[in-house]
Amino acid sequence: MxxxxxxxxxxxVNGRKRYQKVVPWLLLGAAGLLLPLLDDAYIGVxxxxxxxxxxxxxxxxxxxxxxxxxxIGWVPMLTLGAYTTAVLTAGTVTDPWDPYLALLAxxxxxxxxxxxxxxxxxxxxxxxxAMTTLGFTTITTQVALAWKSVTGGGxxxxxxxFPWPFDxxxxxxxxxxxxxxxxxxxxxNIAYSRYGRALIALRDAEVAAEASxxxxxxxxxxxxLLAxxxxxxxxxxxxxxxxxxxxxxxTFEMSVLFFIAILIGGRGSIMGPILGTIILTTLPEFAAPxxxxxxxxxxxxxxxxxxxxxxxxAELLDFRGRAALPQHREIAPRPxxxxxxxxKPDRSQKMSLHGIQLHFGGVKAIDGIDVEIRAGEVxxxxxxxxxxxxxxxxxxxxxxxxxxxxxxxxGNALPVETTPERAAHRIARTFQTPRLIGDAxxxxxxxxxxxxxxxxSFVESMLSLPRHHQDERALRDxxxxxxxxxxxESLADVxxxxxxxxxxxxxxxxxxxxLRPAFLLLDEPAAGLSGEEIRRLGALITAIxxxxxxxxxxxxxxxxxxxxxxxxxxxxxxxxxxxxxxxxIRAHKEVVSAYLGA
Amino acid sequence: MLTSAPEMKPLLTLxxxxxxxxxxxxxxxxxxxxxxxxxxxxxxxxGAGKSTLLKAVSGLIARKGRMVFDGEDISxxxxxxxxxxxxxxxxxxxxxxxQQSVHDNLLLAGYGLARGEIAARVEEALSxxxxxxxxxxxxxxxLSGGQQQMLAVAQGLVRRPRLLMLDEPSAGLSPVLVDRVLxxxxxxxxxxxxxxxxxxxxxxxxxxxxxxxxxxxxxIALEASAKESGLAERLEEAYFGKGAHAPMA
Numbered sequence: 001m002x003x004x005x006x007x008x009x010x011x012x013v014n015g016r017k018r019y020q021k022v023v024p025w026l027l028l029g030a031a032g033l034l035l036p037l038l039d040d041a042y043i044g045v046x047x048x049x050x051x052x053x054x055x056x057x058x059x060x061x062x063x064x065x066x067x068x069x070x071x072i073g074w075v076p077m078l079t080l081g082a083y084t085t086a087v088l089t090a091g092t093v094t095d096p097w098d099p100y101l102a103l104l105a106x107x108x109x110x111x112x113x114x115x116x117x118x119x120x121x122x123x124x125x126x127x128x129x130a131m132t133t134l135g136f137t138t139i140t141t142q143v144a145l146a147w148k149s150v151t152g153g154g155x156x157x158x159x160x161x162f163p164w165p166f167d168x169x170x171x172x173x174x175x176x177x178x179x180x181x182x183x184x185x186x187x188x189n190i191a192y193s194r195y196g197r198a199l200i201a202l203r204d205a206e207v208a209a210e211a212s213x214x215x216x217x218x219x220x221x222x223x224x225l226l227a228x229x230x231x232x233x234x235x236x237x238x239x240x241x242x243x244x245x246x247x248x249x250x251t252f253e254m255s256v257l258f259f260i261a262i263l264i265g266g267r268g269s270i271m272g273p274i275l276g277t278i279i280l281t282t283l284p285e286f287a288a289p290x291x292x293x294x295x296x297x298x299x300x301x302x303x304x305x306x307x308x309x310x311x312x313x314a315e316l317l318d319f320r321g322r323a324a325l326p327q328h329r330e331i332a333p334r335p336x337x338x339x340x341x342x343x344k345p346d347r348s349q350k351m352s353l354h355g356i357q358l359h360f361g362g363v364k365a366i367d368g369i370d371v372e373i374r375a376g377e378v379x380x381x382x383x384x385x386x387x388x389x390x391x392x393x394x395x396x397x398x399x400x401x402x403x404x405x406x407x408x409x410x411g412n413a414l415p416v417e418t419t420p421e422r423a424a425h426r427i428a429r430t431f432q433t434p435r436l437i438g439d440a441x442x443x444x445x446x447x448x449x450x451x452x453x454x455x456x457s458f459v460e461s462m463l464s465l466p467r468h469h470q471d472e473r474a475l476r477d478x479x480x481x482x483x484x485x486x487x488x489e490s491l492a493d494v495x496x497x498x499x500x501x502x503x504x505x506x507x508x509x510x511x512x513x514x515l516r517p518a519f520l521l522l523d524e525p526a527a528g529l530s531g532e533e534i535r536r537l538g539a540l541i542t543a544i545x546x547x548x549x550x551x552x553x554x555x556x557x558x559x560x561x562x563x564x565x566x567x568x569x570x571x572x573x574x575x576x577x578x579x580x581x582x583x584x585i586r587a588h589k590e591v592v593s594a595y596l597g598a
Numbered sequence: 599m600l601t602s603a604p605e606m607k608p609l610l611t612l613x614x615x616x617x618x619x620x621x622x623x624x625x626x627x628x629x630x631x632x633x634x635x636x637x638x639x640x641x642x643x644x645g646a647g648k649s650t651l652l653k654a655v656s657g658l659i660a661r662k663g664r665m666v667f668d669g670e671d672i673s674x675x676x677x678x679x680x681x682x683x684x685x686x687x688x689x690x691x692x693x694x695x696x697q698q699s700v701h702d703n704l705l706l707a708g709y710g711l712a713r714g715e716i717a718a719r720v721e722e723a724l725s726x727x728x729x730x731x732x733x734x735x736x737x738x739x740x741l742s743g744g745q746q747q748m749l750a751v752a753q754g755l756v757r758r759p760r761l762l763m764l765d766e767p768s769a770g771l772s773p774v775l776v777d778r779v780l781x782x783x784x785x786x787x788x789x790x791x792x793x794x795x796x797x798x799x800x801x802x803x804x805x806x807x808x809x810x811x812x813x814x815x816x817x818i819a820l821e822a823s824a825k826e827s828g829l830a831e832r833l834e835e836a837y838f839g840k841g842a843h844a845p846m847a
Binding site for chain 2: 324325329360382383384385386387389390391432433500501502503524527528529530531532533556558594595596597
């Protein structure tokens with residue numbers, strides 16, 4: 001433990017980092033607080049609009065910037081929140097509500113419809129989901145136009161007036177300011193929790209996220225609830241700011257504005273999209289004579305940003321990511337630290353495949369495989385290219401449902417399960433091509449692996465309650481230990497896409513170790529490694545198995561296989577060609593001719 | 599006029615080439631040559647800059663210094679120029695067009711060649727890898743990782759390049775297939791093609807290569823004939839610096 005803390009950056013550096021992070025927030029906060037001193041009502045209105053837009057965008061940012069969902073049409077949340085608040089306050093349908101309660105109701109309606117509009121995203125990908133949000137935008141406007149008895153149709157309906165203490169112009173300003181602050185705080189808490197990291201993992205490395213036990217539907221529904229709710233609240237405020245709302249106040253251009261503000265802000269950032277929202281809200285005011293050109297301006301700005309700074313404003317602000325790395329680095333794993341990472345795996349664990357088959361149409365990718373892997377052993381899985389090795393791993397970790405056969409854990413047949421459910425059995429894995437979150441740090445990438453061990457609920461994390469902080473500390477500690485064990489702790493703070501290929505292989509192992517696996521599936525971990533690196537990898541894998549983990553190793557480096565495996569299974573054309581000790585396999589005639597070569 | 603040159607005619611010459619990513623320099627002052635019909639192995643630890651060097655030669659990244667290919671200056675050539683001159687680069691990590699069929703992948707590799715010619719070349723490339731020839735109508739995404747790597751190498755063959763640069767062709771291939779890919783390289787050499795080979799399987803690379811360069815810490819640390827005795831020890835020294843012993847976990 002002591003040597004791990006010793007390798008952390010010195011305290012003074014840490015302090016300066018924190019200082020650099022806090023300063024922009026203090027500046028923004030101070031600007032917001034002091035703006036009323038100008039006593040310019042016009043500027044006040046523009047600022048209020050920016051606050052309101054940001055309340056919506058704060059939630060949308062989690063969806064677009066973090067989860068990577070192309071929710072272009074998010075303006076319906078604003079529409080729904082605005083009408084709900086306005087109609088309830090006006091007493092068109094019921095007795096007039098208290099405006100503050102009506103605002104809350106607007107938020108709830110937003111949440112509800114956020115989930116409804118979000119449901120397609122759980123199945124549809126990228127552009128198809130974008131289309132459904134656009135469709136929903138049109139539907140909402142049409143309903144608002146047609147449902148005259150409630151919405152007033154094209155004539156519209158008056159917006160709510162919030163009573164004391166937020167009734168004066170500057171009172172309402174501070175109301176919006178405070179809510180914008182709360183929205184920022186809530187979404188930032190999520191963004192920098194295991195939930196936020198999981199969203200980014202789903203965006204950039206969905207397969208690896210699932211293997212770490214992250215369930216996309218469960219997580220996305222929570223985020224849709226939050227983003228919809230914030231949109232609804234923003235709508236209620238918007239109705240009050242406009243003082244009178246009609247359906248044509250909620251234009252498609254507005255939707256595009258929210259979306260573009262996040263894009264030019266930069267994905268995976270909070271400060272960037274805030275600045276993006278401020279810029280896009282104020283820009284048309286500075287260019288008042290050009291108001292017909294505003295759509296054109298957005299388009300031009302977007303093009304410029306995409307061309308000049310693809311990472312958005314956030315990339316401009318990212319100084320850490322540009323610092324030079326030491327050039328000639330070595331990976332020096334410390335297997336003696338594995339015990340602290342893995343805990344005490346149950347040494348009686350055993351997994352067996354019985355007659356597993358997997359057919360794609362007429363193609364038999366796997367055609368009846370029996371394999372047994374036991375705690376404390378390294379089991380090699382070799383065979384010619386296309387013989388079904390990776391497919392076997394994919395069946396075990398739940399990506400494919402076998403056509404026939406059984407997977408048994410300690411003698412009990414496992415039901416058909418999703419990949420995240422398989423991870424809960426402590427089945428961890430790495431991938432043939434490393435799956436990484438490029439713009440997250442190495443440490444954050446590794447922390448993904450421990451997501452399922454977090455205790456705090458979504459709401460606890462959102463409100464920054466004590467269990468959230470315990471989770472963060474525990475995950476960070478465990479990830480540092482895992483990185484130290486594989487020999488990468490000096491790179492913990494580096495963006496993962498700056499690592500060399502061989503380092504990524506070890507990073508994936510560290511991420512898999514975070515699951516405290518009973519079973520570890522490694523898919524060609526030595527591919528692309530130098531001879532010396534392969535020797536170290538071999539020692540690391542052996543040490544992992546000695547801790548009581550069952551390792552299933554797919555590899556092509558025959559030397560490594562024969563050095564470290566206790567048993568070897570050879571596949572050919574989806575069937576077991578041979579199984580036995582390394583010595584038996586090495587002498588097996590058919591294996592030599594089909595696979596090893598002379 | 600016939601001259602009996604004592605040495606092999608150089609096909610590719612690099613003089614004092616530097617390259618990197620953005621402001622971060624990876625390579626510094628690289629000079630090397632690849633002769634006509636010669637296999638040159640480029641070895642070195644991960645991170646030494648081998649892939650970066652190949653990218654600099656094929657024009658995928660910005661570089662400084664002088665590069666001559668077949669008597670013409672290609673210091674500022676684009677990747678397209680390089681390919682048209684017969685300099686083909688098979689990048690690492692089996693990057694094929696996963697949404698296209700195997701056959702379309704190979705047609706794309708011959709982009710710009712005459713139509714009748716492409717068909718013949720595609721067949722020729724596939725003849726090296728019967729495993730993927732059998733799957734020519736399948737989408738590349740349905741191939742296993744190793745089969746995708748075969749496809750990537752086959753793509754490199756379609757143009758019958760004058761210089762073929764292979765970046766870790768063995769990654770993800772079974773031992774027999776590694777032998778087959780390297781045998782293909784030897785066959786190309788016999789037909790007069792030059793090969794610049796980046797490889798981690800040192801012994802196999804040395805077995806097929808004529809000459810070897812070792813890259814370490816962004817510079818050339820060693821140049822030797824692949825048949826020299828004691829080369830393995832010298833390589834180790836070049837990798838880790840003299841007398842240095844890598845700590846073994």
